[in-house]
Amino acid sequence: MxxxxxxxxxxxxxxxxxxxxxxxxxxxxxxxxxxxxxxxxxxxxxxxxxxxxxxxxxxxxxxxxxxxxxxxxxxxxxxxxxxxxxxxxxxxxxxxxxxxxxxxxxxxxxxxxxxxxxxxxxxxxxxxxxxxxxxxxxxxxxxxxxxxxxxxxxxxxxxxxxxxxxxxxxxxxxxxxxxxxxxxxxxxxxxxxxxxxxxxxxxxxxxxxVAQNSSTASNVDQFLYYVPKRNKIELCLHLLRNTINGRIIIFRRTKFGVDKLEKTLVKNGYKVDSIHGDKSQTARQEALNRFKDGATNILIATDVAARGIDINNLDAVINFDLPNIPETYVHRIGRTARAGNSGLAVSLCSADEKSYIKSIQQLIQLHLDVIDEHPYPLNPKEKPIIHKSKKTGSQHKKGRKSQASKKKKKRWY
Structure with a gap:
């Protein structure tokens, strides 16, 4: 037609x-x-x-x-x-x-x-x-x-x-x-x-x-790396040095995470920009323009900031943090392999994100290829890190009186 x-x-x-x-x-x-x-x-x-x-x-x-x-x-x-x-x-x-x-x-x-x-x-x-x-x-x-x-x-x-x-x-x-x-x-x-x-x-x-919401482009190579949460940044740097190149979008779940990763990549000599909700409209637009013009080749983004952005000729998507909504995974990786081109989608999964992978694989009806050969493998027995406060409660007994004040004292009255 x-x-x-x-x-x-x-x-x-x-x-x-x-x-x-x-x-x-x-x-x-x-x-x-x-x-x-x-x-x-x-x-x-x-x-x-x-x-x-x-x-x-x-x-x-x-x-x-x-x-x-x-x-x-x-x-x-x-x-x-x-x-x-x-x-x-x-x-x-x-x-x-x-x-x-x-x-x-x-x-x-x-x-x-x-x-x-x-x-x-x-x-x-x-x-x-x-x-x-x-x-x-x-x-x-x-x-x-x-x-x-x-x-x-x-x-x-x-x-x-x-x-x-x-x-x-x-x-x-x-x-x-x-x-x-x-x-x-x-x-x-x-x-x-x-x-x-x-x-x-x-x-x-x-x-x-148009197309099932669960479908992912057939010409996207999708790989999964299991990695301890504390080693994600090192693995990301390792992949950027050795495996992934070209124009890349890296997704993180929070604005704080975006800023932290951007600082690390800039320190390591990469041309990086970022977009998230706390940045002014002008700053976001300038970051996008620099990425589209090739002044930078890595863009770090949160999902809301990146939704609907049309960027052609994207070589790879890195899911630094896995999304807890499986459809979001489909949106993210759909940004590469457009108009018949091939693309790459890499996901870094820590112990506490394993349930997300299960949901994603159920939705797309596809088992992601797991890459074990990398410097920061996740121990299969490693349990999710649950952050607990070290304080187990107040060290002081109930009531505000100090021990000294509790001693019987002669009153002047």
Whole structure:
């Protein structure tokens, strides 16, 4: 199938052709016709399947006939709500690319940066708004954003949005838009809370599932190293020196862990950057740009900060800390081996993470290849480290009186 078969119009086909894409991905093939029919849809598809274009292209087509309103007369007709700033920026890049030969205006708003330039762009009038929930509601409260004319509402990465605590915000945003709008909900997985949200706001939606959520790319080599927790950094350095090279993302569970590993790798002469929730938006974007431009070749990240980031030509993913949610493993390693390339996924497993490996292998229905030949093997009998406080209780007996005060003393009265 080609993009022409999807009944897309010439300005869009021209822009798509210039990006070098010849044929639509499965998610685009299945989703675009229903969006053009103005149906509500629920799409379950992982990052890297081309889902942004699956809603960007039909939205642009549906708005083409309304593109020539005078600039000041432009109203927000499509609203895309995204959980993270990075993802919002990426969605804007897609819309900008595909709308090159149209007069449709797009902008993106998110927190962590100055609000005034965003107000200026909104006041000039736009057709398509991409936003993170917090900043969108801020600007709506200030009467800068008017959602009375929204015809299409997209909730992207809905499962992550709800995991981050945005459920009430999402419901409020949905209520602020027109009742007649079309809703497109995209999510990597459809857990119960996403299902509940969909049932409460979508009207007779068409369900589209692309690939099992449990599937991992067949051209990713997946290896597992059992290692004591205290030796993980040494093993990581050993692998970077001897086995893994190229462009690498290393996942850690906490922001503290990200910072600690970054300092160690920098000390050892590696070109490293990191992204996590405590970094400012500017710092995160600069780190991403340096990684994409090749100024650094290792990016250390937490899952939330890295969700939805589109990085091409990634050679390897290292799971320094294993995720306790098995689907997260699938998301992580799905970042390598894109577009037919091969990739490498390496997981470091300490004694207390063995149960995570069991869940992951059950989900992906695959036994990971265990590499025993390395300098820091885990003793099979080694038990998980449980940190206990050395204090066994107060050394003082109950009551505040000291022994001296308890002695019978003659009182002056």
């Amino acid at each position: 080609s993009f022409k078969d999807l009944q897309l119009r010439k300005p869009l086909l021209r822009a798509v052709a210039e990006t070098g894409y010849d044929s639509p991905t499965r998610v685009q093939e299945k989703t675009i016709p229903y969006v053009l029919e103005k149906r509500d849809v629920i799409v379950s598809a992982q990052t890297g399947t081309g889902k942004t274009a699956a809603f960007a292209l039909p939205i642009l087509q549906l708005l083409l006939d309304k593109q020539d309103a005078p600039k000041k007369g432009k109203t927000i007709k499509a609203l895309i709500v995204s959980p993270t700033r990075e993802l919002a920026l990426q969605i804007q890049d897609n819309f900008k690319t595909y709308s090159t030969y149209t007069n449709l205006r797009t902008t993106v708003i998110y927190g962590g940066v100055s609000i005034d330039p965003q107000k200026d762009v909104l006041n000039k009038g736009i057709d398509i708004l991409i936003a993170t929930p917090g900043r969108l509601l801020d600007l709506h409260k200030q009467d800068v954003v008017n959602l009375d004319y929204v015809e299409i509402l997209v909730l992207d990465e809905a499962d992550l949005m709800l995991d981050m605590g945005f459920l009430d915000d999402v419901k409020k945003i949905e209520r602020l838009c027109t009742r007649e709008k079309q809703i497109l909900l995209f999510s990597a997985t459809i857990p119960y809370k996403v299902e509940q949200l969909a049932n409460s706001i979508l009207h007779d939606p068409k369900r589209i599932e």
